[in-house]
Amino acid sequence: MKEFKYLITDPIGIHARPAGLLAKLAKSFEGTTVFLTKGDQTVKASQLMKLMNLGVKAGDEVTIQVEGGDEDAALAALEAFLKENL
Amino acid sequence: MALDYRKCAEEIAANIGGGENVISAAHCATRLRLVIADNAKVNKKALENVDGVKGMFESNGQLQLIIGTGTVNKVFDEFISVTGVQAGTKDDVKAAAAAKQPIWKQMLKTIGDVFVPILPAIVASGLMMGLVEALAKVPGLGFGGSDWFAFLDTVANTAFAYLPVIVAVSAARVFGGNIFLGGVIGLLMIHSAFLNGWNVANVDAINSFFGVTDGIIPKWHLIGNLVTIQRSGYQGHVIPVIIAVFIMCKVEKWLHKHVPEMIDLFVTPLTTVLVTALVTLWIVGPIFSTLETWVLAGAKILVRNPLGACAMGALYPCTVVMGLHHMYNVIEAGMLAESGLNTWMPIASAANFAQFGACLAVGLKVANQKTKSVAIPSSLSAALGITEPAIFGVNMRFFKPFVAGMIGGAIGSLVAALLGFGATAYGVTGIPGYLTVSNPMQYTIVLLIAGGIAFAITWFIWKEETEETEAPVVKAPEPVKEVEYKVPEKTVISCSAGEIKAPVEGKVVPYTEIPDETFKQGILGEGVGIWPENETVVAPYDGEISSVAESKHAVGITGAEDMEMLIHVGVDTVEMNGDGFEVFVKAGDKVKAGQPLIKFNREKIKAAGHPDIVVTLLTNSDDYDDVKINV
Numbered sequence A: 001m002k003e004f005k006y007l008i009t010d011p012i013g014i015h016a017r018p019a020g021l022l023a024k025l026a027k028s029f030e031g032t033t034v035f036l037t038k039g040d041q042t043v044k045a046s047q048l049m050k051l052m053n054l055g056v057k058a059g060d061e062v063t064i065q066v067e068g069g070d071e072d073a074a075l076a077a078l079e080a081f082l083k084e085n086l
Numbered sequence B: 001m002a003l004d005y006r007k008c009a010e011e012i013a014a015n016i017g018g019g020e021n022v023i024s025a026a027h028c029a030t031r032l033r034l035v036i037a038d039n040a041k042v043n044k045k046a047l048e049n050v051d052g053v054k055g056m057f058e059s060n061g062q063l064q065l066i067i068g069t070g071t072v073n074k075v076f077d078e079f080i081s082v083t084g085v086q087a088g089t090k091d092d093v094k095a096a097a098a099a100k101q102p103i104w105k106q107m108l109k110t111i112g113d114v115f116v117p118i119l120p121a122i123v124a125s126g127l128m129m130g131l132v133e134a135l136a137k138v139p140g141l142g143f144g145g146s147d148w149f150a151f152l153d154t155v156a157n158t159a160f161a162y163l164p165v166i167v168a169v170s171a172a173r174v175f176g177g178n179i180f181l182g183g184v185i186g187l188l189m190i191h192s193a194f195l196n197g198w199n200v201a202n203v204d205a206i207n208s209f210f211g212v213t214d215g216i217i218p219k220w221h222l223i224g225n226l227v228t229i230q231r232s233g234y235q236g237h238v239i240p241v242i243i244a245v246f247i248m249c250k251v252e253k254w255l256h257k258h259v260p261e262m263i264d265l266f267v268t269p270l271t272t273v274l275v276t277a278l279v280t281l282w283i284v285g286p287i288f289s290t291l292e293t294w295v296l297a298g299a300k301i302l303v304r305n306p307l308g309a310c311a312m313g314a315l316y317p318c319t320v321v322m323g324l325h326h327m328y329n330v331i332e333a334g335m336l337a338e339s340g341l342n343t344w345m346p347i348a349s350a351a352n353f354a355q356f357g358a359c360l361a362v363g364l365k366v367a368n369q370k371t372k373s374v375a376i377p378s379s380l381s382a383a384l385g386i387t388e389p390a391i392f393g394v395n396m397r398f399f400k401p402f403v404a405g406m407i408g409g410a411i412g413s414l415v416a417a418l419l420g421f422g423a424t425a426y427g428v429t430g431i432p433g434y435l436t437v438s439n440p441m442q443y444t445i446v447l448l449i450a451g452g453i454a455f456a457i458t459w460f461i462w463k464e465e466t467e468e469t470e471a472p473v474v475k476a477p478e479p480v481k482e483v484e485y486k487v488p489e490k491t492v493i494s495c496s497a498g499e500i501k502a503p504v505e506g507k508v509v510p511y512t513e514i515p516d517e518t519f520k521q522g523i524l525g526e527g528v529g530i531w532p533e534n535e536t537v538v539a540p541y542d543g544e545i546s547s548v549a550e551s552k553h554a555v556g557i558t559g560a561e562d563m564e565m566l567i568h569v570g571v572d573t574v575e576m577n578g579d580g581f582e583v584f585v586k587a588g589d590k591v592k593a594g595q596p597l598i599k600f601n602r603e604k605i606k607a608a609g610h611p612d613i614v615v616t617l618l619t620n621s622d623d624y625d626d627v628k629i630n631v
Helices: A016-028 A048-053 A071-085 B005-014 B044-049 B072-083 B090-096 B103-137 B147-161 B163-175 B179-189 B203-210 B239-258 B261-302 B306-322 B325-339 B344-365 B369-383 B388-398 B400-419 B431-435 B440-461 B464-469 B602-607
Strands: A002-007 A033-038 A041-044 A061-067 B022-027 B031-036 B055-059 B062-066 B219-223 B227-230 B491-495 B498-501 B506-510 B526-532 B536-538 B543-548 B554-558 B564-569 B581-583 B596-600 B614-618
Touching: A002 A071, A016 A048, A016 A071, A041 A048, A048 B543, A048 B554, A048 B564, A061 A071, B005 B072, B022 B072, B031 B072, B044 B055, B055 B103, B103 B147, B103 B163, B103 B239, B103 B369, B103 B388, B103 B431, B147 B163, B163 B179, B163 B239, B179 B239, B179 B261, B227 B261, B239 B261, B261 B306, B261 B325, B306 B325, B306 B344, B306 B388, B306 B400, B325 B344, B344 B369, B344 B388, B344 B400, B344 B440, B369 B388, B388 B400, B400 B440, B431 B440, B491 B526, B491 B614, B554 B596, B564 B596, B596 B602
Parallel strands: none
Antiparallel strands: A002 A061, A033 A041, A033 A061, B022 B031, B031 B062, B055 B062, B219 B227, B491 B498, B506 B526, B526 B614, B536 B596, B543 B554, B554 B564, B564 B614, B581 B596
């Protein structure tokens, strides 16, 4: 399992659109499960509703964990996504 | 809806000043019994309104919350875990509670506890009986002889004719016995081998029922003249039945404790029923039938002069409580045969109408919706001359209204006796009484006096309830009510997992036509956009709210077979930060199709420069291969 931390800078945070994009991306890695943690809550990043329900906003630090498959590739793709969108 | 034990316990704890205010706690078959350190911290009004608490009373220091058999233990367990209070036994609590309520208060409360659950049955019967009997007295209608009358009258008086059975079942529940054994005792007391209790004073009925000629009800001699059982039933009776079931529950509990478990099932019920039957019919029964004879004889003497009538007017409701009022027909029939004028009826009417007045005052004054919903129909029934619901369900529980009714009845009866009018038939009182009275004008005066006085006294004297309502009520959030919602007709999305209805009315377009790149590309799932024609978003299927956006413009709902939906009002409306939106649900709420979720203001959305399209997407549409969009 590999992970990285990311500080959200987008003022609105993970609302519908970025959540949708993130979930879509998280589903796209074959054999890899992506988890997102905010505080003490962890959800599968592929579960759009749960992701939105975290209410992640600017200033929140989230942890992304990937497990299985090509973890390095997934990690890189996710990091790039977060930097660009959030 | 099943009771949420945890929530019930939490609400109770919140309304008694928390666990630190509890000295000890225990429960019996129906009640949570608490000994409270500081009674000032107890919010009684709020406790009564806690979902699951059916009633409450105090006996100096011991606070008892009636919760019900099978439920109380679960609430108790939660209560202990919520408050961290040490569980005690019933006897600990009893010992901790130094003094007790006066016994008569406890008895009134017990009768109330027994009656409240059965009120729907007797209110239905009372209203129907009043109407049917009134119709039967309308001259020239011929309704009284019709088959319809016979049918309706039978239906209407069922609950009253077999009242002991209903009372017995309810009493068994209150006293913590087996309700079916209670039912057996109730049935026994009106067994067809006994003369109908309504006829015990009617010589002809006795003669024809038993085939005797002396008008004396025969007895069964079980042990010579020492143990005898009079063969009369207890139709319409209440008190003897409650006493009988009380005895039964005592016997049953004692046996359960002392009989070895292996033979408990056949020894205990059998012995319980037999002992109760014997004691009831041998000792309790005769006490009451003697009392009945005295009341009847006393009543006959009293009604001969106005002061006596006044006393009778006051005592009448007490005889209703004992179930003796059904025998007054005998007095009335005697009067009619003697003089052709029934002067008893105005007294009964005044007494009944006074209970109506008192009950109505409670109904109009009380803020508690539960009490109101009982008091209003009960008072209607009382106006029609059937006062049991009003007396047992309302007036006696609060006691002061009952006394107010007695005063009103006394004064009304006095006036009636002085005026000297009467009725030309018997069997109806209250408003239907107009059909039989000799002087409607005077009758009106009597009813107005009796009802008016009782109403006024109750209105001004009976106050505690309204004072208590002003106390702040601590309540946990309301659970989602089981209400019927109008399910939208149009299906916008369907797949193997189910159908998704339009959450809002308006023109439906496929998601590819939503004016937003993300939605258009289906990144958040396939679905539709709806250009709204109204401003309320409703649930598109039965499900659970999985998320609510902080900016109130979007909700997620999980439905059958894991269908995940997003309803997003407007495009980029997240920027409005909640202004113009109102959300009615929170994450975790169960919702029904058609239930309102969000209310939005189209003007504000447009003013903020956003399209107001309601984006309705099946976010996990990838999981289904047969998603159809219906535009």
